[in-house]
Amino acid sequence: NTYVPLDAELGFRINALRGFSIGVSGGYEIGKDLLFLLPEITSNGELTGVSHFAGADVCGWKADADISYRYGSILDVSARVGYRRWTQDADGSVMSYNRPQWCGGADVRYKPIRSLLLDAGYRFAAGRDHGSLGSLDDMHLVHLKASYAFTSWLSVYGLTNNLLNCKYDVFYGMPAQGINFMFG
Numbered sequence: 587n588t589y590v591p592l593d594a595e596l597g598f599r600i601n602a603l604r605g606f607s608i609g610v611s612g613g614y615e616i617g618k619d620l621l622f623l624l625p626e627i628t629s630n631g632e633l634t635g636v637s638h639f640a641g642a643d644v645c646g647w648k649a650d651a652d653i654s655y656r657y658g659s660i661l662d663v664s665a666r667v668g669y670r671r672w673t674q675d676a677d678g679s680v681m682s683y684n685r686p687q688w689c690g691g692a693d694v695r696y697k698p699i700r701s702l703l704l705d706a707g708y709r710f711a712a713g714r715d716h717g718s719l720g721s722l723d724d725m726h727l728v729h730l731k732a733s734y735a736f737t738s739w740l741s742v743y744g745l746t747n748n749l750l751n752c753k754y755d756v757f758y759g760m761p762a763q764g765i766n767f768m769f770g
Contacts, residue, residue: 588641589618595648605656612649620644620672622683625716625758633759643675665692680715683758686725687713705731716758723754725762744769 597611619641626636652666667690672681691709698704707729714722728750733743744767751765 588620590615590620591618592616597650607652607654607656609652610650612647614645614647616645618643622681622685623757624683635759637757637759642681644672644681645675646670646672660697662693662695666690682713682715685714686711687715701735703731703733703735705729705733722758725754726750726752742770 593613593615595611595613597609599607599609601607620643621639622642623637624640626634626638628634648668648670650666650668652664654662654664656662667688670682670685670687670689672685673679674681689709689711691707693705693707696704709727709729710725712724714724716722727748729745729747730749731743731745733741735741747766747768748762748764753764754762756762
């Protein structure tokens with residue numbers, strides 16, 4: 587079982603100007619048997635097509651920064667970036683595997699009229715190193731969403747994920763879905 591004896595974070599937020607908010611934080615985490623998804627390889631270094639979770643004793647530094655702006659109930663804009671550096675307790679080697687070292691994104695929410703909400707966003711994940719197998723491609727995902735509320739209990743929406751149809755692996759050897767649409 588995964589056990590986290592320490593997960594400490596310290597930060598501060600500044601709200602000096604109306605509608606603006608800036609935050610910075612940093613921390614340290616210790617994990618015992620923290621799960622990492624590892625692809626199985628043969629003795630000659632080829633992938634078998636099977637992956638399994640393995641527990642490792644790791645510690646990690648983390649840092650995050652974010653900024654946001656809100657203009658009444660009409661507009662919300664935000665951006666964030668985070669960094670994680672996981673090192674293995676046994677030998678001090680850096681581990682990332684299915685956990686990106688850099689991640690973040692940006693969102694814009696616009697409500698031109700009371701019933702209509704438009705939402706656009708961007709997410710990224712980078713620095714997913716798989717040791718001797720190499721690094722996974724960075725993820726750059728864009729989404730668009732529109733929703734309309736007919737009443738307080740009935741609304742419709744449409745969402746487009748991975749708008750740029752980026753090709754990337756969620757985990758090593760596990761490709762992600764391309765552009766996709768949802769309605770509801």
